[in-house]
Amino acid sequence: MLKIDNLHVKLEEEDKQILKGLSLEVPAGQVHAIMGPNGSGKSTLSYVLSGRDGYDVTEGSASLDGESLLDMEPEERAAAGLFLAFQYPVEIPGVGNMTFLRTAVNAQRKARGQDELSSGDFLKLVRAKAAELQISPDMLKRPVNVGFSGGEKKRNEILQMAMLEPRMCIMDETDSGLDVDAMRLVSDGVNALRSPDRSFLVITHYQRLLNHIQPDVVHIMADGRIVKSGGPELALQVEQEGYGDLLSEAR
């Protein structure tokens, strides 16, 4: 599914190397977690994969189902099945959440040569998915993320994910700022989406989230590279011992 090979990325404005030869492969149907200390390049990885401006790929490749992601516009990556759940979801004043969702869903359908969803079908679908995530009808009408609490914003990201049905989901610190109940809702939402042909890359600081969303593989990232990979027990080890031993071991 997702294949990243020897990826080198620097910031466009300052000549600063962030990713230094990162390689990673997430097969179909699997959930991979990335953990790592602050400043290791986790968020940069998610932005580069989804096509945000401001990054320069100097070496290496990233592909989704064999198609190179790096040559595509952000909207083409989305249509190809890539989704990023933002760490800080963006507010768009005046644009109803429902309008936003519908525009996004139909833009992707159109890009894939499918018919647009009718108003009736769209409404039925969005209401059902929103109910599962305990998103109120009122939240669907309010402007995108404006005045949403931290938990509401993250649930809204998962709602978008559920509506867009991407094949490759990247979650950038979706657990940050969530209380226990919100974390459970978000995790249940994600678990409901798990399927043999959908993969997840879950970026997180805390093992806690991984109790709810069981990963197949855990990667430890440091200084722009994956330094160690293993099973779910690796996350537990980080939780108990911190990164110190792992990092010195990797060096």
Added chain:
Amino acid sequence: MTATIDLDVREGVDRETVETVQNMGSYKYGWDTEIEMDYAPKGLNEDIVRLISQKNEEPQWMLEWRLEAFRRWQTMTEPKWAMLNYPVIDYQDQYYYARPKSMEVKPKSLDEVDPKLLATYEKLGIPLKEQMILAGVEGAEDAPAEGRRVAVDAVFDSVSVGTTFKDELAKAGVIFCSISEAIREHPELVKKYLGSVVPQSDNFFATLNSAVFSDGSFVYVPKGVTCPMELSTYFRINAENTGQFERTLIIADQGSYVSYLEGCTAPKRDTNQLHAAVVEIVILQDAEVKYSTVQNWFPGDEEGRGGIYNFVTKRADCREARAKVMWTQVETGSAITWKYPSCILRGDESQGEFYSIAIANNMQQADTGTKMIHLGRNTRSRIVSKGISAGRAQNTYRGLVSMHPRAANSRNYTQCDSLLIGDKCGAHTVPYIEVKNTSSRVEHEATTSKVDDDQLFYCRSRGMDEEEAVALVVNGFCREVLQALPMEFAMEAQSLVAISLEGSVG
């Protein structure tokens, strides 16, 4: 289920925006219609004024009124205070009167109608039944209606070519016709109110209009009557080198209500065309008028060639107690826009509202805003202005809020937001505030922002292309104003926002 239906429509609106962005050329109405026209000779003098009056079969008093205005105009100079740059206009190098030849004799059946005129209406999106009525086909009024209930008056270059639903409106006592017809049929009303809000001597362009206006719409809503449908006027400039000078007069008698829509289009031309309209609204005790405009005159090309010079005077007089007026405008067209729809709040407790979206792209220049003149006690006004600048355009909000000594306990709230797309355009805000009593309150809030890269990336990461993303974000920015528009106009306006910003990013 009401909420659902409402939501559905709103959803449809946005889908329309997106489709429009993808499917349309930059100016949808840029075709012209080859119709044989009757022109008055080029230039402006008393003979031309007399000719226009005679073509409209006007009474002597009307001619005198025009001549008085013309003599006055000759002593006036063009105002230069607006933040607008344009070459000197040669007023002698214009045609002041043009009308389709086929309108000289009214057609008796559809076969006699100039098919090109019909095609024009079709392109403008006017339903068939209304096309027939506009073309003057006998019996068309009795044909079954197609759902939409909007009475239309269409003005093609200088003349009104027809008004729909007249009989049905007449049953309610509402008069809706061309102003030339009103001058002939309802002289007592026209004499009483014409020039009573915008006097002949008001300003250079209004005075020019008073001398040479060729047609326009007239509305009278009698006491206590709620107009049974929306009234609408389509203005279209077709002939080349022709100025359009329409004059609209709306009178809402005591306790009445009317909502009026105005739409404008013009073909693409290399040369600039002059448009100087006057709209006067008289609102008596407890009456309410909503006036909505979607102005989409040809804006000129990317290099600033061609386009309409739009110099418009619009004013509402809340003449008696508790009169209420609401101006809503979506200004996306014209090379030059000079326009300040204003409210004179004369009656105690009268209210004026002004909602505006002004979009200037490429080389367009807009200097627009409002005047709220508080004369009566306990008067209220509200201004919400959204200016969007893109390309190399300049967009100025210019507004006056004036609280006179007698206007005790009056209030104004002004919100003025500017959005910039790219780094070569400009946004300017010029508020004038005069308060001459101690009990009134004036609030002014203003913001200027750029289209946010994070917002655009967020939209694109969900699958929208860049133009869709910009259209969505800008429509959100304008939402408060779009919501003030009647539903049908809101759809058109959303599409226009998208179209007029095409090519502004990337």
